[in-house]
Amino acid sequence: MVKVAIVGLGFMGKMHLGIYLNKLQDVKVTAICDENINSLNIKNLASKGNIKISEGVVDLSGIEKYKNYELMLKNGGFDFVDICLPTFLHKNAIIKALEANYHVFCEKPLALTLEEGNKIMEKVKETGKLFAVGQCLRYWPAYSAIKKLIDKGKYGKVSYAEFARFSATPEWAWKSWLLDNNKSGNAALDLHIHDVDMVLYLFGRPKSVRSAGVFWQNESIAHITTIYRYNDKLVSSTGGWICTKSYGFNMRAFYILKEATIELDFSKSPIVNIFPNKGKPYALTLAEDDGYYYELKDFVKSIAKGRLSGIVNVETAFESLEVCLSEIDSAKTKKEIFL
Numbered sequence: 001m002v003k004v005a006i007v008g009l010g011f012m013g014k015m016h017l018g019i020y021l022n023k024l025q026d027v028k029v030t031a032i033c034d035e036n037i038n039s040l041n042i043k044n045l046a047s048k049g050n051i052k053i054s055e056g057v058v059d060l061s062g063i064e065k066y067k068n069y070e071l072m073l074k075n076g077g078f079d080f081v082d083i084c085l086p087t088f089l090h091k092n093a094i095i096k097a098l099e100a101n102y103h104v105f106c107e108k109p110l111a112l113t114l115e116e117g118n119k120i121m122e123k124v125k126e127t128g129k130l131f132a133v134g135q136c137l138r139y140w141p142a143y144s145a146i147k148k149l150i151d152k153g154k155y156g157k158v159s160y161a162e163f164a165r166f167s168a169t170p171e172w173a174w175k176s177w178l179l180d181n182n183k184s185g186n187a188a189l190d191l192h193i194h195d196v197d198m199v200l201y202l203f204g205r206p207k208s209v210r211s212a213g214v215f216w217q218n219e220s221i222a223h224i225t226t227i228y229r230y231n232d233k234l235v236s237s238t239g240g241w242i243c244t245k246s247y248g249f250n251m252r253a254f255y256i257l258k259e260a261t262i263e264l265d266f267s268k269s270p271i272v273n274i275f276p277n278k279g280k281p282y283a284l285t286l287a288e289d290d291g292y293y294y295e296l297k298d299f300v301k302s303i304a305k306g307r308l309s310g311i312v313n314v315e316t317a318f319e320s321l322e323v324c325l326s327e328i329d330s331a332k333t334k335k336e337i338f339l
């Protein structure tokens with residue numbers, strides 16, 4: 001049985017807690033930590049956020065509860081730490097857990113800057129502990145099923161792909177940290193990075209990025225659009241959180257291959273539709289759960305086996321951060337950034 005401690009019981013921490021307690025086998029939550037542990041209503045998992053999380057009541061008996069992260073690491077009783085803290089706290093929390101000899105799963109994005117990312121990467125290599133970041137689209141059935149189709153080459157090469165992520169402004173976070181560029185990197189780093197990661201996972205590193213943004217107070221990017229330069233295809237993505245509250249949230253993608261056009265749209269049912277050159281259009285049948293479930297399942301399995309599956313690692317997380325920061329740079333300088 002793999003044992004886990006969770007730190008940060010906000011939107012994502014509750015999501016992970018619900019998955020470990022109600023859905024995954026072979027894993028036991030032995031400790032949870034939040035600076036507001038005493039006032040949190042974590043028996044009821046319903047929480048504010050732009051995605052519906054697994055709701056329901058959880059039984060927290062037998063789980064150690066902490067306000068102090070260092071004390072939790074010192075007392076131990078778990079194999080890995082699942083870090084669901086705000087992004088500006090990731091680097092220190094990761095390094096402390098690795099130094100205390102724990103494996104680590106951390107929510108995306110890896111960190112706020114390349115300097116922080118490099119320090120994390122060095123520590124992962126130095127300690128040899130297993131480390132993964134929540135690059136959840138790689139595990140999301142709609143996206144991973146399309147990747148499988150592309151990789152198999154069933155419909156030939158991709159000539160065009162676009163990705164989109166639209167959200168209302170996230171006003172629900174702890175102390176409004178998401179709306180503070182110095183703490184979250186605004187929508188460019190917090191939200192759009194999902195699509196950056198999917199572009200890299202599908203097509204590898206582009207030669208350059210060219211971006212434009214909708215700025216808040218002339219300094220941070222609340223919506224970003226990017227063109228990724230590849231020799232043989234046109235790829236773009238757009239995403240941000242300036243939509244109206246009543247719009248909520250949606251994610252979309254569109255792919256043109258030689259022998260089929262593919263549409264992914266979470267506001268539609270079915271979500272993924274294939275329009276082939278030959279034969280009738282059809283919908284893909286997708287695995288039932290979401291990317292959060294499959295990414296945690298994969299990491300728990302990795303711990304039991306003693307090695308990562310290879311879908312995500314510190315390098316993949318670092319590269320997503322690097323490309324996303326280059327996009328921010330491009331939007332600010334109005335220049336194409338070569339990678």
Ligand SMILES: NC(=O)c1ccc[n+]([C@@H]2O[C@H](COP(=O)([O-])OP(=O)(O)OC[C@H]3O[C@@H](n4cnc5c(N)ncnc54)[C@H](O)[C@@H]3O)[C@@H](O)[C@H]2O)c1
Nearest residue numbers: 008009010011012013034035084085086087107108173174
């Ligand atoms: N993969 C995804 O789709 C996805 C979605 C949302 C958030 N995230 C990521 O998850 C992370 C957390 O975001 P969130 O939306 O859950 O934030 P949140 O504001 O909902 O929750 C943060 C929690 O951390 C706690 N906290 C703050 N400082 C602490 C400390 N020093 N010690 C212990 N607890 C502390 C707060 O009390 C709060 O409960 C971020 O990195 C975010 O980017 C990922």
